[in-house]
Amino acid sequence: MSSVPAREQLRQRAEYTYKFNAKTGRHGWLRLTPAYSLKIVEELVIGHANAQRVLDPFCGTGTTALCAAYHGHEAVTTDINPFLVWLARAKIARYSPTSIEATRHACRQALDLVADRAVKPVSAPPIFNIERWWSAEALEFLRLLRAAIEHVTQPVTAARNLLLVAFCRTLIEQSNAAFNHQSMSFKGNEEPALLFPIDRGAVFEADVRFVLSGASENPVSAASVVLADSRALRPGLSGPFDLVITSPPYANRMSYIRELRPYMYWLGFLQNGRDAGELDWAAIGGTWGIATSRLTDWERPDKHFRSAHLTDVLRGIAHADNKNGVLLAKYVAKYFDDMWAHFCELPELLASGAELHYIVGNSTFYGTLVSTERLYAEMLSELGFSRIECRPVRKRNSNKQLVEFDVVAQWK
Ligand SMILES: C[S@@+](CC[C@H](N)C(=O)[O-])C[C@H]1O[C@@H](n2cnc3c(N)ncnc32)[C@H](O)[C@@H]1O
Numbered sequence: 328m329s330s331v332p333a334r335e336q337l338r339q340r341a342e343y344t345y346k347f348n349a350k351t352g353r354h355g356w357l358r359l360t361p362a363y364s365l366k367i368v369e370e371l372v373i374g375h376a377n378a379q380r381v382l383d384p385f386c387g388t389g390t391t392a393l394c395a396a397y398h399g400h401e402a403v404t405t406d407i408n409p410f411l412v413w414l415a416r417a418k419i420a421r422y423s424p425t426s427i428e429a430t431r432h433a434c435r436q437a438l439d440l441v442a443d444r445a446v447k448p449v450s451a452p453p454i455f456n457i458e459r460w461w462s463a464e465a466l467e468f469l470r471l472l473r474a475a476i477e478h479v480t481q482p483v484t485a486a487r488n489l490l491l492v493a494f495c496r497t498l499i500e501q502s503n504a505a506f507n508h509q510s511m512s513f514k515g516n517e518e519p520a521l522l523f524p525i526d527r528g529a530v531f532e533a534d535v536r537f538v539l540s541g542a543s544e545n546p547v548s549a550a551s552v553v554l555a556d557s558r559a560l561r562p563g564l565s566g567p568f569d570l571v572i573t574s575p576p577y578a579n580r581m582s583y584i585r586e587l588r589p590y591m592y593w594l595g596f597l598q599n600g601r602d603a604g605e606l607d608w609a610a611i612g613g614t615w616g617i618a619t620s621r622l623t624d625w626e627r628p629d630k631h632f633r634s635a636h637l638t639d640v641l642r643g644i645a646h647a648d649n650k651n652g653v654l655l656a657k658y659v660a661k662y663f664d665d666m667w668a669h670f671c672e673l674p675e676l677l678a679s680g681a682e683l684h685y686i687v688g689n690s691t692f693y694g695t696l697v698s699t700e701r702l703y704a705e706m707l708s709e710l711g712f713s714r715i716e717c718r719p720v721r722k723r724n725s726n727k728q729l730v731e732f733d734v735v736a737q738w739k
Pocket residue numbers: 359360364384385386387388389390391405406407408411555556557558573574575576577583609610611612
């Protein structure tokens with residue numbers, strides 16, 4: 328089923344959501360999809376050419392489903408974040424030449440409206456300290472452009488979706504956000520002043536061109552993207568799947584909502600900080616805003632995943648010489664309880680002989696190593712999976728202890 332030409336077409340759409348930063352040498356805009364993850368997923372998909380149905384229960388920006396669909400497999404992917412579900416659907420959809428042309432036309436119309444200021448700008452999104460994100464000029468342009476896109480396209484059309492994907496690229500390119508470490512930060516004041524004004528319309532036009540060139544090469548198969556909680560998949564999904572490839576959240580306190588906030592506010596998926604915190608609390612591994620105070624009050628339920636190794640890990644973190652030790656031990660406990668709830672969903676969705684690949688990294692908290700891969704392996708073994716292996720994939724950074732693994736298992 329796999330074919331080499333699919334590679335280039337696939338890469339273009341995968342790159343909708345990341346952009347190479349020549350200065351830092353890293354891939355940014357959506358921190359969920361580093362370039363290497365596409366490579367790993369691609370190798371796995373190509374290596375399982377006979378798989379009929381592929382599942383990714385942690386969709387993110389849709390890398391697995393996109394890859395599977397370009398290589399001719401039926402794919403289903405789920406995520407708890409409605410923005411990511413929208414984005415992945417837009418990335419994976421098949422576009423006709425007519426809709427590509429309509430988008431090109433709508434882009435020109437929108438930019439004319441912006442140039443003539445012939446549309447009422449949308450209100451600035453309620454992002455805290457918005458002036459840190461965008462200069463007054465950039466903000467004004469984005470408000471006009473956002474209104475113009477709405478004016479020249481109908482809701483839920485290919486043209487609206489494609490222009491909004493391009494808008495997401497443009498809004499981050501025009502922001503002061505830098506991607507030079509784990510999460511977003513703001514550029515310092517050392518940025519040189521510009522000699523010439525930026526042609527913001529040209530930036531958007533280039534983004535639309537980029538998005539359309541990917542959209543014109545369609546995946547071979549269809550994929551569906553479902554808004555669902557991976558801890559309760561069975562009501563919405565029907566099996567059987569014979570291949571699962573996924574990269575779940577890591578136990579590292581990274582908040583996807585925090586990283587995605589600019590897009591989510593601009594596109595109307597978030598209205599305020601409280602909603603952001605609620606969504607982070609609902610997601611596995613979230614600890615941002617209200618999620619942290621919820622965690623303070625959270626107690627481990629009586630029925631939870633039991634593991635001597637996890638008990639040692641939690642004790643080590645809770646007794647660390649740090650005032651946050653107890654809170655972070657709760658964080659780690661909740662993370663593994665949530666992942667256990669997720670793994671318990673799988674057996675009924677899998678075909679006999681189905682293979683799982685969970686790409687996940689370990690972490691450390693106050694000197695205690697959390698061997699996520701080992702705990703996944705314990706959980707899968709308890710559920711009756713066989714041929715379980717934790718294959719190291721890559722080192723994460725200069726800390727020798729931090730490694731990414733492919734946790735592999737087979738359903739009986
Ligand atoms: C590491 S990211 C996935 C990255 C993905 N491979 C990609 O291509 O971008 C983990 C994803 O899990 C999602 N997630 C967290 N908790 C979830 C839950 N309970 N149910 C479904 N998805 C969840 C997050 O929203 C995030 O998109």
